[in-house]
Amino acid sequence: MNHYRYKFKKQKLEEYLASGDYSGAIALTERPYRLDRFMDFMDDVAGTEEFCKLAADVWIDSENIHRNLDEWREVWSMVGSSNREWLHDDQEWEAFQSLPEHFEIYRGIGVEGAVRGLSWTTDVDKARWFADRNANLAGVDIDAEPILLTGTVNKSDVIAYFLQRGESEIVVLPEKVELIRRESLF
Known part of the structure; x- marks a missing residue:
């Protein structure tokens, strides 16, 4: 059963990433790895409302912010004051x-x-x-x-x-x- 579940999740993840459904890709990723997943494609959506919504969702869902301070500093440095409303x-x-x-x-x-x-x-x-x-x-x-x-x-x-x-x-x-x-x- 676990093998089929893994295979299904992997296939869905590939589909989400190929179609640009980054929200779906993040949701399918296990919680401790969601920031890593977001960072894989964040340059693709930088400066957009989607970037801000995804950054906010991953942040709010994270429990160990302190383990990734450098990464979070990078994410938040990409949010300009003019688009903070999107968060x-x-x-x-x-x-x-x-x-x-x-x-x-x-x-x-x-x-x-x-x-x-x-x-x-x-x-x-x-x-x-x-x-x-x-x-x-x-x-x-x-x-x-x-x-x-x-x-x-x-x-x-x-x-x-x-x-x-x-x-x-x-x-x-x-x-x-x-x-x-x-x-x-x-």
């Missing part, structure tokens, strides 16, 4: 538009190296939740501590504002965040 659904875009020109954002980390991440939130309680989660997931052989980071950012530097998954997630390059506070949650 969002109507509710998210409206929420993004209502943000002030300069505002506080939060990031919950569990290990020191995670300070330079791309994912922040406007919800301090969600950041605290991530700090606890990330510290607990770090493992026994890693020096982990739940830490709440507070920063400020200019709205013009925000790449995306995703409301899906209830995270009020701000996607921003770390060098665009001014870190103003670091608080241990122990």
